[in-house]
Amino acid sequence: MNEILKTIKSRRSVRAYTEQQISQEDLSTILEAATYAPSGMGLQTWHFTAIQNGAVLEELNEKIKGAFAKSDEPRLQERGHSQTYCCYYHAPTLVIVSNEPTQWWASMDCACAMQNIFLAAKSLGIGSCWINQLGQTCDDPDVRAFLTKLGIPENHRVYGCAALGYAAAAPVKEKKLAEGTVTIIK
Structure with missing residues (x-):
C-alpha cells in the first residue's frame, strides 16, 4: 500500500497530548500543506492562525467557556x-482555520484544509484532533474581540481548529467501517 493511503487509514483523533511542542519546521510544513488544499474558484480566502503560547491557549479556552456558560443548552x-x-485537550499547538462567511464554499474550503493539516501532521508523527468549539462561539462578543486581538480577520468566521501535538498514548481504536456507506453504480 502506498504511503498516502497508509497515512489516511492510520490517522486517528488524539485527545491526550504530551507537553512537548512541535517544531517550527513541522508547524511550517503542516501550514503549507493546509494552503495546498483546494479552494473555491482558487480564491484562497481562508486564514490560518497557529497558537503555540500556553497562556494564550488558556485564555482562549476561558473565553470559550465564558460563551458556553451563557448558553441555553x-x-x-x-x-x-x-x-x-x-x-x-491541552495540545501544545492549536491552528484556527477561518474564512469569509460570504463565500458559500467557505466551510468546504476550510474542511479540505483541515484534512490536509491532519494528514500532514500524521505523516510527521504528530497527533491531531478536530476542535469545533470555537466555531460555535466565535460570534460571542468576548470571543470575537479575542480572535481579533489574535489577528484573525474581523470579517472571518471560524470553521474549525486543529489541536496538534505528540500523543500521550498511542490511539488504539480500530476503525470500524459502517455497512452500507458506499454505493457504486455502473
Missing part, C-alpha cells in the same frame, strides 16, 4: 462552569 453550560474543561 445545559451540556454547554456545564462545560462553561467546569474548572477542568479544555476544548483543545
